[in-house]
Amino acid sequence: MAHTTVGSGVVAQPGATENQPGRIVVLASGGGTNCQALIDACDDGDLDARVVAVITNRPGAGVIKRAEAADIACHVIEHAGSDPDVRHAADGRLIELLASCEPDLVVLAGWMRILGAKVGAAFPMINLHPAQPGEFPGIRSIERAYEAWVAGEIDESGVMVHWVPDEGVDVGPVILTETVPFVVGDSLDDFASRLHATEHRLIVAGAAMALGGPRP
Secondary structure, three states: OOOEEEOOOOOOOOOOHHHOOEEEEEEOOOOOHHHHHHHHHHHHOOOOEEEEEEEEOOOOOOHHHHHHHOOOEEEEOOOOOOOHHHHHHHHHHHHHHHHHHOOOEEEEOOOOOOOOHHHHHHOOEEEEEOOOOOOOOOOOHHHHHHHHHHOOOOOEEEEEEEEOOOOOOOOOOEEEEEEEEOOOOOOHHHHHHHHHHHHHHHHHHHHHHHHHOOOO
16 A cells, blocks of 8 residues: 655645745656646646746757646756766756746756756755655666566555755655555556656645745
């Protein structure tokens, strides 16, 4: 049975600053289904916030069309390469762009780049990770969890929302986590579908809690 745990990284009290909807900026590199979950929650009144901008590092990312459909400003920023100087310059451009958006919260929703410590320090920032704390950091988390289950090593995985204090990969004070058990006969697609549904719920709940609680 799945279970949800509230982490110690934030007080679980949804809300917005000074009685105004919280300003969220979403960073995403892919199709944007988790970004869409945030947009829908804001539109439906389930999240006292609004997505004021979407930023992607991939010109062809599906999240661009989702932002356009919702009439949300979308920015494509060059953030690629492994050279330290190149990464530092890219982080600087991102900080400038984020500052211009005046976010109350930055949400990494499938952002596939490691950010430098200065970015995490500059803004309240949370990340959605498709695994439980300490498990399967980095890319292909869902596939790696499924492979571990097939090998008999685990019987559940999960989803985590956590603060992003530095350049660590999928680490930081946990806001919220929920388990996603495997089911006998699961295909990778079966498991991924349940996990994505959990992501869509937790990213909204985690954003609400982050907006309503203190930044660690």
